[in-house]
Amino acid sequence: MTVLVSGLSGQLGHAIAGVTPARLIGLVRPSVGATRLRRRIESRQGAIELVTGDISVKHWGVEEQVLERLAHEVTCVVNCAGSTDWMGTAESLQTSNVAGAVHGVGFARRLSDISGRSIPYLHTSTTYVAGSAVGTVPETRLAAGGDRTRYEHFKWVGEEAVLRAARTLEVPVLIARFPALLGDSTTGETLYKNSLYLLAERWNDIPLGLLPAMHNARVDCMPRDKAAEILLAVAEGLAAQAVPSGIEFVHIANGAQAPTLRALVEAGRMVDPYAFDRWIRIMPASRNQVVNASALGERFARLDGRWQNALIGLRYIGLDRIFDRSALRTALDAHGKVAIPPVSLETAARLTFGLDGIRESISAPKHRPLARFRA
Template identity: 45%
Template sequence: MRLLVAGATGQLGAGLLETMGEAGCTMIPLLRVPEPGRRTAGRLRPPDPALVGEPVRGDVRVHRWGLDEAAVRRLADEADAVVNLAGQTNWAGRGSDIYATHVLGAEHGYLLARELTALSGRRIPYLYAGSVYAAGGAVGAVAEQPYPRRADRTVYEQAKLLAERRLTALAGEDSPLLILRLCALVGNSATGRTLRRNSLYMLADRWDDLPGGVLPAMPAARVDALPRDVAARTLLRAVRRLAGLPGTEALICHLGLGETAPSVRGLLDAAFTADPERFRRAPRVVSASARQIVWTSQNAHRFLPLTPTAHNALIGLRYVGLDRVFDRSRLAALLGGGLPEAGLGLLAGLLFGPPRRPDAVAAGGSMARFPG
């Protein structure tokens, strides 16, 4: 199976490159045209160059993803599916940039898949990598259904929601559509390699920098995260199943641990038990209400002079501090069973263990930067 992939240089893209060979797949990467003053817009380092076909250059923010007529006709012959992993992951970034990448990128990708379907005479499915965090400040059980309106979404979350709505309005029987809402992603489950130490890694790397050494969270808050290779294997299984789906409606699934996600307290306890010397003090979670966490993460920048890193970190509190379970029943039905798994010990080891390679550590960062 040959997949046209936008966002191939991100964390999940790295996971795809690590797992495509065993799945019998090949990637045709859409690489962004370098912006003025930048030598490159992203590099691919596949473990096996045979996994990557001839790249195409484009931009998800424009019509046809910026591809010319010749490129589109080539892809009509070569591509079996279109996968959109592209994302603007700076939660505190400009709203126009976030909107263009997520909303316009989602729409342009689906219209491209429909054009490839018409040219090739084959049903070319489209998979869009959404985000479970488009749920905003919702707590409790979160269903694999269109999210309702809420007033507590961040700009990033609102853009992800608008992308979903735009796609469901466009869905038709010519190109099957799957919105795969992603949880947080961490490094490879076997090697520990990660694209950069951001996201949940900041909970580990900067634990001792937290004021008072405490983390505000609901009493039963969960951390829903998957190693990138585990997520990639599940995504590839989903793409294979997607092409044969009947019907005209968009399918929405949650890609995460769901009801098996560990609690934030359990994760910290496991890390402290495995390596107590890593912490200057024992990890301590202070109970807070959902309203307190959501309001602070959404509004603190209006009253405090926050750096972009600090602003992102505050937004990230809601992604580890809320008590909610993302349902996976539709994902189970799509896959025919075999839901993704990641044990508490594995997640604690990946997050709180030392970097396996010095070049795995990126300078700066924040608790932000979950997958786009």
């Protein structure tokens, strides 16, 4: 299998470059120097070719002569590019998460026309297009709604635009939604520190140390290497036409096995009880209370960007919901692949909170950022 991946320099892209045994072609912007990816590429077995392009333009900005060559090599196009800035401008989110996604469909169509064979398109999105939904979130199209954040809204618009373009251009398409991504499950290496996220940077400033969350709120997060392995297994099945017809979405998430917020916090306390100045207390709250608090900075108040991001993070850890994985299991089973088991609670706590383990002696508490998430 030869996979062409956009967004190779991102959190998920870094993981793909590190775990895939397949031949990999990475699409990178001219402004992104190869040195940013060189260490990852050189540490991997097998060759990675870098192709210059730009997802914001037609055919992802790849020159025609390069398209001619790629068309006879690529078996699946995977789009991992996009903006994950919760406070990004409407223009930047539209360009990256909508226009770039749709241009990817046209890119796959162009490769198919040149090669004379069907080349599928696998688009990555986020489980958080669910907005403030609670309960079981299905692997299907989701209705329009006014409670999504700006980031969630443009991700949802991107999904809808991709499906419309795929039907018009007759391109086989699958949308993979991801929850928050942690660092590598073995090394802990991560590209970003964000979300239980960005609240960590305001840990001591939370009023009365109370964190509002629904009683059984879950934190669905995956190590980036495990997420990449599942994504590539899905891509292989899609390229082999093994994914059953009718499946348009899969949730590459932990589903019902995602830990509750309480369990994750307590696991972190057991691993290293002296990692933070103080521990917050989880305060029972309703869905509306969590949603309203998370929307405070974006819709009702003028707060600085760091506080606004921290408040938005509340809805990603404070809602009681499960991201269904039935379609994912069906897609993997159809191709003879077994879903990778979830990371242990202790490992999740270590990666989430950046913990090294219990210290040999009690020392002065040291504040440390909590999370290494990528949504």
